[in-house]
Amino acid sequence: MENLLNIFIKSIFIDNMIFAYFLGMCSYLAVSKTVNTSFGLGIAVVFVLGITVPVDYLLHNYVLREGALEWLNPEFGINGSKTLDLSFLSFILFIAVIASMVQLVEMVVEKFAPALYSSLGIFLPLIAVNCAILGGSLFMQERDYNSIGEATVFGIGSGIGFFLAIIGIAAIREKIRYSDIPAPLRGLGITFIITGLMAIAFMGFMGINL
Amino acid sequence: MSEKESLFSAKNRKLIFNPLSKDNPIVVQVLGICSALAVTVKMKPAFVMTLSVLVVLSVANVLVSLIRNLIPNRIRIIVQLVVIATLVILVDQVLKAFVYDISKQLSVFVGLIITNCILMGRLEAFALGNKPWPSFLDGIGNAFGYGIILMIVAFVRELLGSGSVFGFKIIPDAWYIKNGGFYENNGLMVLSPMALITVGVIIWIHRSRNRDLVEQK
Numbered sequence: 001m002e003n004l005l006n007i008f009i010k011s012i013f014i015d016n017m018i019f020a021y022f023l024g025m026c027s028y029l030a031v032s033k034t035v036n037t038s039f040g041l042g043i044a045v046v047f048v049l050g051i052t053v054p055v056d057y058l059l060h061n062y063v064l065r066e067g068a069l070e071w072l073n074p075e076f077g078i079n080g081s082k083t084l085d086l087s088f089l090s091f092i093l094f095i096a097v098i099a100s101m102v103q104l105v106e107m108v109v110e111k112f113a114p115a116l117y118s119s120l121g122i123f124l125p126l127i128a129v130n131c132a133i134l135g136g137s138l139f140m141q142e143r144d145y146n147s148i149g150e151a152t153v154f155g156i157g158s159g160i161g162f163f164l165a166i167i168g169i170a171a172i173r174e175k176i177r178y179s180d181i182p183a184p185l186r187g188l189g190i191t192f193i194i195t196g197l198m199a200i201a202f203m204g205f206m207g208i209n210l
Numbered sequence: 211m212s213e214k215e216s217l218f219s220a221k222n223r224k225l226i227f228n229p230l231s232k233d234n235p236i237v238v239q240v241l242g243i244c245s246a247l248a249v250t251v252k253m254k255p256a257f258v259m260t261l262s263v264l265v266v267l268s269v270a271n272v273l274v275s276l277i278r279n280l281i282p283n284r285i286r287i288i289v290q291l292v293v294i295a296t297l298v299i300l301v302d303q304v305l306k307a308f309v310y311d312i313s314k315q316l317s318v319f320v321g322l323i324i325t326n327c328i329l330m331g332r333l334e335a336f337a338l339g340n341k342p343w344p345s346f347l348d349g350i351g352n353a354f355g356y357g358i359i360l361m362i363v364a365f366v367r368e369l370l371g372s373g374s375v376f377g378f379k380i381i382p383d384a385w386y387i388k389n390g391g392f393y394e395n396n397g398l399m400v401l402s403p404m405a406l407i408t409v410g411v412i413i414w415i416h417r418s419r420n421r422d423l424v425e426q427k
Contacts, residue, residue: 019403020402021402022245022246022247022248022402023322024244025243025244026240026242026243088299088302090321091302091321092296095295095324095325096292099287099288125287129287129325129330131244133325134321138318139318142317142318184413184417184418184421185413185417188413188425189411189417190410192409192410192413193406196404199402199403
């Protein structure tokens with residue numbers, strides 16, 4: 001339990017998707033003009049990450065990793081005579097899972113929560129090509145979490161980290177519109193610099209040892 | 211478009227040279243920031259990353275342009291993703307085989323070329339509506355535009371953060387404080403926030419030289 005809480009806090013603050021790894025910057029920059037739209041995108045990211053990371057975890061542990069197909073035939077296992085290592089297929093399978101999950105989530109949300117659907121609308125399909133989603137799955141694979149619970153918590157935590165970052169920058173951008181910024185820095189340039197400053201602030205969490 | 215258009219007509223040259231500055235994928239089109247920033251601590255990984263993107267982008271552009279009339283519109287994103295993912299797997303395997311340490315340094319970011327917005331952006335905006343040769347040039351041009359920014363950022367960060375360029379020591383050892391000198395590397399440059407600020411400054415300089423790119427209030 002304590003372990004799960006650690007992963008959760010760590011994935012939100014210390015290993016923040018935006019500030020520590022720059023994942024999902026494209027949509028972060030494009031959609032953060034107002035708080036309302038970024039709220040929608042943030043929720044959608046939490047949602048999709050919370051689903052795809054555990055699914056990819058199962059895929060990684062029962063199909064892709066070296067000797068994972070032991071349940072099919074003991075000879076494919078790590079000690080068997082025909083050990084199989086399919087991990088080179090992980091990119092294509094992960095992205096396929098993400099694309100289909102996004103479609104699925106879109107259909108489910110459309111059926112059961114039409115209000116949420118109309119507010120998320122355009123963002124859901126865009127999420128399939130958001131680096132943060134694929135990045136979540138790849139980090140899960142690299143860090144080798146021990147159980148599906150840990151993977152799920154990591155997915156949701158990273159989503160919340162992205163959510164916090166995008167809401168924060170949107171709020172700042174709404175205010176900064178009235179400030180007197182040097183013309184060439186207006187818009188994109190100042191957003192980069194603000195994100196950099198926010199990232200420095202977030203680095204304060206780095207000393208925490210969990 | 212006439213059939214006999216020469217391979218390097220003015221229009222085709224534009225496809226290569228426009229993305230270098232006026233239509234740069236990173237600072238103007240805002241595509242592909244995700245991977246651009248994370249690999250720029252040192253110049254070597256940045257260079258390898260540029261090469262990988264160059265290969266994937268130009269080949270994917272040609273392939274998608276070849277099959278553009280066969281793809282049903284509804285499933286085009288999945289088709290594009292499959293093409294890109296296949297190419298990225300190839301690149302990843304090659305990197306693992308020949309430059310293993312750099313491949314370890316790039317870690318997940320090679321895989322993240324799949325979701326690099328430059329790829330989807332150029333495939334959607336260009337390759338789906340143009341012939342293979344112009345698409346190929348467009349891919350090369352955009353990959354170079356991406357690479358230029360990567361190399362500038364990596365140059366600044368490596369020079370100030372580690373005192374070297376491309377792995378070669380520039381600052382003499384005797385200058386460092388620990389050897390009785392006066393100089394110290396700026397540790398902040400190695401950390402991730404400085405990548406953002408460096409790109410911000412590059413955008414500033416770029417836009418003050420190209421006034422027509424300045425955003426309206």
